[in-house]
Each structure stands twice: as C-alpha cells, then as structure tokens.
Amino acid sequence: MSDNQAAAETASKQAMKAVGFSIGISEDRNKRYRRAMEDSHTCMTDFSNIERQGFFGIYDGHAGKATAEWCGENLHQIFSSCLSKNPDAPVSDVLNMTFLQADQQLNKNQGQHSGCTAVVAYVEAKNTNSKRVLYTANVGDARAVLCRGGQAVRLSYDHKGSDANEAKRIIDSGGFMLNNRVNGVLAVTRSLGDHTMKDFVVGNPYTTETELTDEDTFIILACDGLWDVCDDKDAVDLIKDIKDPQEASQKLLDHALVNFSTDNLTIMVINLSD
Template identity: 35%
Template sequence: MPSQQETPCSPSFSLCATEDCQSDFLPKLRSGACADMGFRSSMEDVYVCVDNFTQENGLKNETEGPSAFYAVFDGHGGKHAADFVCHHLPKFIIHDDNFPSDIERIVTSAFLKTDNAFAEACSIDATLASGTTALAALVIGRQLVVANAGDCRAVLCRRGKAIEMSRDHKPVCMKEKKRIEASGGYVYDGYLNGQLNVARAIGDWHMEGMKSRGGGPLSAEPEFMSTKLTAEDEFLIMGCDGIWDVFRSQNAVDFARRRLQEHNDPTMCSKDLVDEALKRKSGDNLSAVVVCFQQQPPPNLVMPRSRVHRSFSAEGLRELQSFLDSLGN
C-alpha cells in the first residue's frame, strides 16, 4: 500500500487546574439544538439534549447541581445505527447501578454494550446494517465529561477561548493508524481498510474486516476529556463533521459568542451555526448542539490597557511636520 500522510493527534487529557477544581461555581444549564439535511439526499444525523438527565429517567439526583446529557450521532450507510444509539446509549448510562460515580467506566461500558446490542439487532434484521459516530457530553455537578468515538467534535468556550474537548478520530491520525494496524487493519488513501473515513464508530458490523467479537480495526471505545467548570466557562458547542468542515474551533466559538450576546438563546445559536455552515457550502448533513452554563449572555471582553505610553519626541514631531509640509507643497 502507498504510504499515507500521518496527522499528529492530541492525547486524551483532563482540563483541571488547581483553582478550577476548588471552584464553587455551579452551572445553570440551558441548551438548544438544530439539524439540517444540507445538500445531501437524506438525513442521517441525530442529536439528544437532556438538561435534567436523572429526573427525565425518574431517578433522584444524587449530586449537587445539574445532571445532564447531550449527544450528537452522525450516521453513515443509513440512519438506523444513529437512531438505535440515540435510543439505547443514554439508557445504558443512566441505568448503571453505579451512576453517576466512576463515570468514564460507565460510559465506556455503555458505548460497547450499545455496539453489541446493535450487532444483535442487525443479525435479526439485515436491513438495519449501518454505522454512526457518537459524541456524548455529561454535566454532573461541576464536572463536564465528553466521550467521543468518531469525528464529531465538542468545543468549550472559556472566556472567549476555544478549548477542544474531543479529538477527531480520522484513520490518518498517527495514534489511530498505529491502533488500526495493530488490530489487523490498514489505512489506504485516508480510509480505514480503504472503506471508511473514520477510525472509531458504533455499528458497521456488516463491513468485512472491520469488527469482530474479539476486536478489530474499527473501535467503538470512546476517548474522554473532562474538566471542572468555573465561572469563566460560557458554553459548549457540539457538532457533526459537517459543521467543522467549514468552521475552525475558535471561529465557531467567536461566531456563537457574538450570537449569544445578541439574543442569549442556545436554540437560536445552534440554528445560526447550521445556517452559517450552509452559507459556507458545507456538503454534509449538519447538526449542532449549544449548551450554555450561565443564565446571562457572554460578557464583553475588555482588553487590558497597555502600561507603556508611547509618544513622539520633539525631533520626531518636527520631522513629521516637515514631511506633511512637503506634501502640501
């Protein structure tokens, strides 16, 4: 196979400075979402927005502050996998006996259980055969936990600065390429086994050489990033790759921040993002979720005034005046 251009990938990590972890800030959640088929002939994206995750499922909130679940699923080869995961993944998470403690273990288990459950469903009904990426965010008290399998992306706005809370799982990413090859797969022309342009997904059991009960090059296991939310954290954007095809992370944050300053409505903001992606000619389905962590709109950021005072010298002023006089003549 010809050699592929490798792309370095940032490792999974936890964003938690000492002062952040000691914060007594509790987020007040508001969320909204928007989806559009775009220029595609069918719609394969699905999203979830649940600001009161435990209450919606008839459970008592065991933690101080909110308990919320948000997700974006970008289907391929049909919508069945995205619909299936949208329905089953939240249930596997919330009905784990240990929820909400040990959240990363619970969510990892839920991703893999959902993947196996979909395999069983496809074995009964072959028309369901398809796959989907999965990006999920949970807010438990002050903790924000993002789990990702695929190329959807979550970006946190912290006082106007974009902080990526997931990394895109592309086959050309060096870490993913090594994992794929160690699992018996290969990357050809940027595609996993020459067929799929993502390195992680739920489903796709029908694609030969991708998955087996013992593993395979296409993984459904999510990667995690987490942080303790503080008063500087303003909102989170979650979007399918159709959004990020035409927005850089900081660009999306700047755009959304301006819109929230105008109307302070996360639903309108998500629609603004989708509409702008359409204007920028994104060629994919479009889905965006915006989660605000505060009731008030993002504040105007005032740049600190420079302490260095610059001035012209008397000689410089004379030279400038001489130059201006020469122009007049």
Template identity: 40%
Template sequence: MFCCEEESYHMYAVFDGHGGESIARHCSETMHKAVAEEARKLPAVGSGASMSDWARDVFTGAFHSVDSTAHAAQAQGAGSTAVVALVGGGYVAVGNCGDSRAVLCRGGRALPLSADHKPERPDEMRRVEELGGQVVFWNGYRVMGVLAMSRAIGDHCLRPFVVPDPEVRVEALADEDDFLILASDGLWDALSNDDACNAAARALARWRQEGERASSPARTAKCGGRKTGEQLAADVLVRLAIARGSADNVSAVVVDLKAHRPSKRAAAECAAGGAASAVDMACE
C-alpha cells in the same frame, strides 16, 4: 437528565450516521438509558472513585452496551459517531467515538474536549495496522479503504479495526465557562473551533440583548428540552457552516453553561429522563 446518588446530570449528544440512519437512530433512542444504567452501577464520585475514573467507566460501558444491541438496528455497513457530554457536579465529562466533536468556550477561547478519530491520526493508524488492518488513501484516508473514521458505533463488518471504544475527557467547570458546542464533522469541516465559539457567543449575546432571559433549570427542565438562546446559537452555527460550503450534513447542540446549571429538584422531577440530542441521519 438523570440522578446518580446525590448528584444529577444533564446529558447532551450528537450522533452522525453513515450508511443510513439506523445506527444514529438507535443511539438516540438508547444511549441516554445506557449512560444512566452504567452510572447507577458505580459508586458516587468522591466515594472511592475520581470523576475521571467514573466518567471513563460510564462512557465505556454505555458505548459498548449500545454497540452490542446495534445488530438488530443496523443495515449492512451502517454506523454512527457518538459525542456525549455529561454536565453535573461541577464538571463536564465528554465521551467521544468518531469524528463528531465537543468544544468548550471558556472566557472567549475555544477548548476542545474531544479529538477526532480519523484514520490518518498517527496513534489510530498504528492501532489499525497492529491489528492487521490497513489505512488506505481513497478519496481521503479510510480504514480498509472504506470508512473515513477509525472508531464508531456499529460498522461491525469492519471489526476489529473500527471499534466503539470512547476517548473520555473531564474538565472542572470554571466561572468563565460560557457554553459547550457538540457538532458533527459537517460543521467542523467548515468552521474552526474559534470561529464556532465566536459565532455562538455573538448569537447568545444578541438573544440576551433583545431582552429575553434564560429560565431557571428548575422551572424549565424537561427531558430533551433546549433553551431558546441555545437553539438560536445552534441554528446560527448550522447556517454558517452551510453558507461556508460544508459539503456534509450538519448537526449541532449548544449548551449555555451559565444559564443551564442542573438542579437536584429538577432531577427528581425528571428521574426517568432523556437527553438532548441531535440525530444526523444522512449517509456519507
């Protein structure tokens, strides 16, 4: 969690590494600091900037900052996805680079908040080809026949074709919003958005029915902390993806939006805060 002017934000992220753990680890150690730094440089939302503009500037600056310092951390050919969510001020903002994904469960329906950066995506293929690169089908579509995603942190040997530019989406939170799922492609390869939302909803409902209750954010806000119900739902998703035959490593974070609203008091107590994140360190 971090404070920005009169608002506080909770940050959650999943980083799915390839070519080794170095860049995913680097992202987990630096992204929350970069996001907080970029946010504090900008005017508060409502004082000259819309939430969409603010989030775009924050995520773009943070992703490029983390990428620019990845040289020291990376082995040759190493990289990582990054899907990062900020929850605060009545909004959820998502910045995404790579093929990890964010999905909002709203009133029992799945609403994707990011689009996977796959080389076969028409606009991504066009971008790569206009820069003089190629998308080659070699055990799936790959940039220059190497990487099965078109954007990533790291992968500097594939510049300018593979870039750290995030796509950003902002959604105003509604009363019917239940929870947010952030997960690596190992989960989405095995589960549809709807399947994931249904499974997580059942897990959270079961946890509540067993008599446990979510603690107030003001009492339990610890940088990087997760509630029991959220962790149970994330564990269920991971186990389900593996049971359905996911061939990739799987990481997931579930954020209970009804029980995990940010508070300014908690933010003040955690001003130097971190982020809840899942670091996926296995190689593709």
C-alpha cells in the same frame, strides 16, 4: 414517536430551558448534497431526576440512519443503567462501559450494516450547591468544544484515518489504510455499529473530565458537517456574544451552509446558566 424524540423535535425549533441550562439545536439535511438525514440527537435536562444535571448527544450516521437513531433513543438509558450499577466507578470509565455495551447491542441487532460517530456530554451535579463536572466521550469525528473565558477548548478527539496514531492502531490490528480510509472504505477509525469492520473500527471512546467554573459559558456539540468547514476558534468567536442558544446554533448552521459543507448538519449549543 418516543418522548425523547418528541423532546428533540421541539428542541430543534426553539431553545429548551431548564435549571442550569438553556439549549438550542439546529439541523439541516443539506439537500444540495444529501438525499437523507442520517443524524440523531439526545437532549435531556434534569437527568436522573437531578436539577442542574444533563445528558446531551449527537450521533452522525453512515450507510443508513438505523444506528444513529438507535443511539439517540437508547445510549443515555444504557449510561443511566451503568451509572446505577457502578456507583463507585469513575464517570469516564462508566462512559467507556456505556459505549462498549451500546456497540455490543448494536452489532447483535441494528448495526449490521450501518454505523455512526457519537459525541456526548454529561454534566454532573451531585447536589444543588455543588460545583458541576462536565464529562465528554466521543468516537469518530463529531466534536465537543467548550467556551472557557471566551476561548475554545476542544474536549474530543477526531478519530480519522488521517490521524497517524489511529492509522497505526488499524494496521497493528491487521487492517490497512487506503486514501485515509480503513480498508479503503471507512473514513472514521472509531464508531458505534459497523459490525463488519469491528476488528479494526472499535467503539472505545475518548473521554474527558472538566470541573466547570464561572468562566465556562457554553458547549458546542456538532457533527463533522460543521467542523469540516469551521475550526473550533471560529465557531466560538461566531457565537460567544449571542445570548440565545437557538440563535447561536442557527448561526453556526448557516455558516456551515454558506461555506459549502457537504454533509448533514446537527449543531447543539448548551448554555451553562447556573
């Protein structure tokens, strides 16, 4: 088991704490509906050896777990490398480079048959006293939601076949939509891996940049297993008065199960303590 996997195993059982953050992660295979757990995640504080800086990601696999696990172990390393090689590039552009490089590597190796959605959050802190900036990137329907002043602010875009813009892009690329699925097969329109669908199901992420203020209290990252049965506002309202992020992530997971989510579940709550 890698150091990152070991950290993730610990994080799933109790809140992680570091300067600038406290994090809770809850996972469930959802055995009533799923034979295997195909999600993976990354949780890194003091990212690039800088306090108050962090990188967090959730990867929701389909057609197997290989792509999601590879991303959990490697995508943050690719991001770190891209940052160091492109110090003057906007971080959102670096995230786009990262996703595309990861997609290229996957499709040479791991991603021949499986794929995954991905949502990542990078909290940048240039120095001890600077304001922090939150960058997010996603492909597919895993989602990032920020709690700002007690209100839910979505920082991701659901790349799904039911989205008119994404469906048009698929058709314009030579594919077709059947029952809101790309070529009648895949429900998401962007992903990492999925080599056989790559002409249509691209790896370019949706990205955001948000300067954090005192009104920003926590971030929720979660796969669609939560969002299929819970909207952004309800998720924030359920946990905004809970101080312990592990308790908060577990409350969201329990809510998803009670409301008959049929998917694997991985939920990360990142408190932005500073």
